[in-house]
Amino acid sequence: MLVYIHVPFCRTRCRYCAFHSVPLGKGVDASTSPQVQDYVDTLLLELAHWGDRLGGSEIHSVFWGGGTPSLLPPRIVGTVLERLARVFRLGDKAEITLEANPESLRGGRVLPAFLAAGINRLSVGIQSMDDTTLRLLGRPHKAHDSLHTIFAARESGCANINMDLIWGLPGQGVRQWLQTLKDAVRMSPDHISAYGLTLEPGTPLELDCEEGRLQLPPERDQNIMFTEGAALLESHGYMQYEISNFARMGFQCRHNLGYWEGMDYLGFGPSATSTVQGRRWTNPASQRAWDARIRAGTLGQEVEELDAHTRVLELVMLRLRTARGLRLKAYRELTGRDFLRDHHRIVQALHENGLIRIRGGYLRLTRSGMVVSNSILSNLFERITASLKEGPSLPASPRLSVLLDDEPEIRTVTWPQA
Numbered sequence: 001m002l003v004y005i006h007v008p009f010c011r012t013r014c015r016y017c018a019f020h021s022v023p024l025g026k027g028v029d030a031s032t033s034p035q036v037q038d039y040v041d042t043l044l045l046e047l048a049h050w051g052d053r054l055g056g057s058e059i060h061s062v063f064w065g066g067g068t069p070s071l072l073p074p075r076i077v078g079t080v081l082e083r084l085a086r087v088f089r090l091g092d093k094a095e096i097t098l099e100a101n102p103e104s105l106r107g108g109r110v111l112p113a114f115l116a117a118g119i120n121r122l123s124v125g126i127q128s129m130d131d132t133t134l135r136l137l138g139r140p141h142k143a144h145d146s147l148h149t150i151f152a153a154r155e156s157g158c159a160n161i162n163m164d165l166i167w168g169l170p171g172q173g174v175r176q177w178l179q180t181l182k183d184a185v186r187m188s189p190d191h192i193s194a195y196g197l198t199l200e201p202g203t204p205l206e207l208d209c210e211e212g213r214l215q216l217p218p219e220r221d222q223n224i225m226f227t228e229g230a231a232l233l234e235s236h237g238y239m240q241y242e243i244s245n246f247a248r249m250g251f252q253c254r255h256n257l258g259y260w261e262g263m264d265y266l267g268f269g270p271s272a273t274s275t276v277q278g279r280r281w282t283n284p285a286s287q288r289a290w291d292a293r294i295r296a297g298t299l300g301q302e303v304e305e306l307d308a309h310t311r312v313l314e315l316v317m318l319r320l321r322t323a324r325g326l327r328l329k330a331y332r333e334l335t336g337r338d339f340l341r342d343h344h345r346i347v348q349a350l351h352e353n354g355l356i357r358i359r360g361g362y363l364r365l366t367r368s369g370m371v372v373s374n375s376i377l378s379n380l381f382e383r384i385t386a387s388l389k390e391g392p393s394l395p396a397s398p399r400l401s402v403l404l405d406d407e408p409e410i411r412t413v414t415w416p417q418a
C-alpha cells in the first residue's frame with residue numbers, strides 16, 4: 001500500500017495554484033503556529049483511526065505532499081513516521097519522499113534533520129530557473145535559491161533528489177525552456193518531473209491570460225517544448241518513464257509507479273483521497289471539517305465503490321501515460337474483451353500516424369502520441385464505454401489485422417484463440 005500525507009500549508013499562495021493550501025504568511029514560524037499544531041494533532045488521530053482498521057498492512061512508500069511539507073519541523077515528520085512504522089509494516093526499503101520548496105529549507109540547514117527523521121527522497125519545487133518567470137508565477141524563491149537547495153541536499157547526504165519544473169508558461173519560448181532544462185541537468189538531480197502548465201479556473205494566472213495581460217506560448221511551441229525537452233533529457237541520461245517524468249536508471253519514483261500500476265493508497269490530511277480494495281473516498285478540504293469528521297469517527301464512510309467501468313477507464317488512462325504502456329492481457333482479464341479486436345480501426349489509424357506502438361503484449365503511446373494523449377484517451381474512452389456495454393467478447397476471430405511495432409505496415413497474422 002502507498003501512503004500520501006497532505007500538508008496544507010504554504011508560505012504564500014502561488015498565482016497558478018489550485019491545490020488545497022493555506023498561506024501561513026511570511027513571518028509565521030510553523031513550529032509555533034497553533035494552526036499547524038492543530039493539524040498535527042488531527043493527523044495523529046487519523047493515523048490511529050486507520051491503524052485500528054488497516055494496521056499491519058505493508059507500506060511501500062510514504063509521500064509527504066502539499067502544500068509545502070518542508071515547512072513542518074523535522075521532529076514532527078519524524079514523530080509521524082515513527083507512529084506509521086508502529087501501526088503498519090514500514091520496511092527499511094520504503095521510499096519516503098518529502099516535497100520541499102527552496103524558501104522553506106532555511107538555506108538547507110534543516111535538511112540533515114529531515115534525513116535523520118526518515119526522509120530518503122526529496123522532491124524540490126523549482127518550477128523555473130528564470131527569476132522573471134518565478135515572479136510571474138508568484139513563487140517566493142529565486143533561481144539561485146534552487147541551486148543552493150539542490151547543492152545543500154547533496155551535501156547533507158540526500159541520495160535521491162527530484163526537481164519539479166513547469167513548461168508552457170506565459171511568455172516562455174522554446175529556447176528559454178530548453179535552457180531551464182540544461183540548467184537543471186547541470187545540478188545533476190536523479191529525477192526530473194516536467195509538467196505542462198494547466199491554467200486552473202479561478203486562479204490569478206488564468207485571469208491574466210483570460211483578460212489578455214499574459215499570453216501562453218502558441219500550441220506549436222508547446223509541442224516543441226514537450227518533444228525537444230524530452231529528447232534533451234534523454235540525451236543526458238534521464239529516461240522518460242511517464243508523460244511528465246524522467247529518471248536516471250534506478251531512480252523512478254516508486255510512489256508514482258505504484259499509483260499508475262493501481263496499488264491501493266491511503267491518504268491522510270485535508271483533501272487527501274484514498275483508494276483501498278476498490279473503494280474510494282476523499283477527506284474534507286477544510287481543516288476544521290476534516291478534524292470534525294475524525295473526532296466523530298465518520299472518516300471514510302462516504303465511499304464510492306469503483307465499478308468495473310471506472311476501473312477499466314482508469315487502467316487505460318494510467319497505463320497509457322507510462323512509457324511501458326497498457327498490458328493487453330490486463331485489459332482482457334479485467335473486461336473479458338480483446339482490446340485490439342474491439343478497437344482495431346482506431347488502433348490502426350493511430351499506428352499509421354506514428355502515435356502508438358505495440359510490442360511484447362503492451363500498447364504504448366509514442367512521444368508524438370503523448371503530445372495528443374488527451375484527445376487519444378477521450379476518443380478511446382468513448383469506444384471502450386460502448387464496447388463494454390456488449391459484455392464479454394465472443395471468441396476472437398482466428399485471423400485479424402493487427403499492427404506490430406517492428407513492422408509499421410499492417411500485416412494479417414494468426415490471432416491466438418481465446
Ligand code: SF4
Pocket residue numbers: 009010011012013014016017018019020021066067068101125
Ligand atoms: S507551493 Fe505548491 S501548493 Fe503551495 S501555493 Fe505554490 S503551487 Fe500551491
